[in-house]
Amino acid sequence: MSAIPSPTPYTWRPLRYEDLPALHTLLLAVSGSEDRVDTLADMQGGFEDPWSDAAVDSIVAFAADGQMAAYGRCSLHPEPEREAVVHLDYEIHPAHWTPAVHDRLLDWLEARGRTRLEAAPAGLPHSIRTGVSDDKVAEIDLLECHGFTPIRYFFRMRRALHQPIAERPLPAGVRLQCYTPDDGETMRIVFNEAFKDHWGHEEVLREDWEKWFVGSDTFRSDLSLLAFAGDNAVGITFCTVNPDDNARSGRHECNIREVAVLRPWRKQGIASALISESLRLMRAAGLDYASLGVDTANPTSALGVYEKLGFVPVRRFVVYDKKVV
Secondary structure, eight states, X not given: OOOOOOOTTOEEEOOOGGXXXXXXXXXXXXXXXXXXXXXXXXXXXXXXXXXXXXXXXXXXXEOTTSOEEEEEEEEEOSSOSSOEEEEEEEEEOGGGOOHHHHHHXXXXXXXXXXXXXXXXXXXXXXXXXXXXXXXXXXXXXXXXXTTOEEEEEEEEEEEETTSOOOOOOOOTTEEEEEOOGGGHHHHHHHHHHHTTTSTTOOXXXXXXXXXIITTSTTBOTTTOEEEEETTEEEEEEEEEOOHHHHHHHTOOEEEEEEEEEOGGGTTSSHHHHHHHHHHXXXXXXXXXXXXXXXXXXXXXXXXXXXXXXXOEEEEEEEEXXXXXX
């Protein structure tokens, strides 16, 4: 395990399961109305993670008054195929944010990430990666000082559901249906296959799908759809609603977390039809807004599709990367 940083007046140690309520409080403190925070139940359900062993891959700092001041955790896909990427997730409470705390936290995470990469397949590209909202100027400056460079940009987009939702015709022989419990593995297979040609995609294993996707307490099966051509699924929408986020933002919003169409079925209006039908279901369920995220360099031209459906960018995120050789 990497050496624990020891700047006073903080106590640094690995994250424990019993720390999760304090971590949830920290995440709420750093989050604005446009940020999403996992529910405490989801955090507890996902604490044991095949990508990341909290006992050695995490670090938290507690102030003298017992408040969690900082948190960091690194993760690596247990079976990387195209590249071995250590993902860094970290936050610092606004009352404790200083360049010194940020640098110590990032130094520890990077050192631990390098240790994880030593055991990764040698024939794959190795890197350490993290994401940040483009309005966090001080954090971006420090990341760049640590040798991280921007490599990808993402938008969060939103549309109001009171706006007209156009009918989007499906190709002949294609039909839509709402998710049922029997569709979980089918949806996972479509998701992985459709995203194979997307930047940064790492296969979602069955355990992760059942825990982080259909097992999440924010998953809305009644708003999520599959497109079928005969008996074969060719596309999906995967939708979530987080009541806690909605209470903080004051918006009754559904997030279309994933939109996926298999390559042979693209450019035929299936994605637009899936999204439009999910939007109608959201409106019927009493929701007021829909949101989604998009890679601005998506190879399927998804950004243009979403704009035609009435979505507009509301926030931009930057992925920073550091190659490890």
